[in-house]
Amino acid sequence: NAGVMQNPRHLVRRRGQEARLRCSPMKGHSHVYWYRQLPEEGLKFMVYLQKENIIDESGMPKERFSAEFPKEGPSILRIQQVVRGDSAAYFCASSPDRANTEAFFGQGTRLTVV
């Protein structure tokens, strides 16, 4: 049973470009969470999704950031018109159901904006 898969592992974008980060949850997991980690800092919650639904997006910046978890395929975190401050590690976690809070994390995508 493969773990949470994130790709790409590293992503370099120029200012103003779009970044697309993908997350495939563990098999049987229908809940996905996205977190952002700045260098030397903790993980900050961004968004919590279930299949085709956004459950909690209280940690998402109001502009340029969006997330989806379609019925088929991976969850996507999309950042439009990236700026240098978006450079960070973005982690995805998945859990099997809402009641089970044991979340398993992927290896992360390290975004560098140049």
Add this chain to the structure above:
Amino acid sequence: QQQVKQSPQSLIVQKGGISIINCAYENTAFDYFPWYQQFPGKGPALLIAIRPDVSEKKEGRFTISFNKSAKQFSLHIMDSQPGDSATYFCAASFSGNKVIFGPGTSLSVIP
């Protein structure tokens, strides 16, 4: 109210010693308290977790102590080893909701 506080920010322990990391929370609705271990370049990995109806949980060399009235919990790593050198995050969540992380403790175990 959603914040989880963690101390110390960094910790140096000699091999064989005890590493202690402390955390505190405000929101009494939290009902799940996991600890995560993160190595450089890797994602966080669940180490051990506790629910507030239990005062202590031990798994191998790792023990969580939980004080519900004080709203504090701590991680003890017994017989610390160089391989334990990593960043440790305490966290809290409720009702299967998002996990709120503390700022992390960088642990270095020296020979």
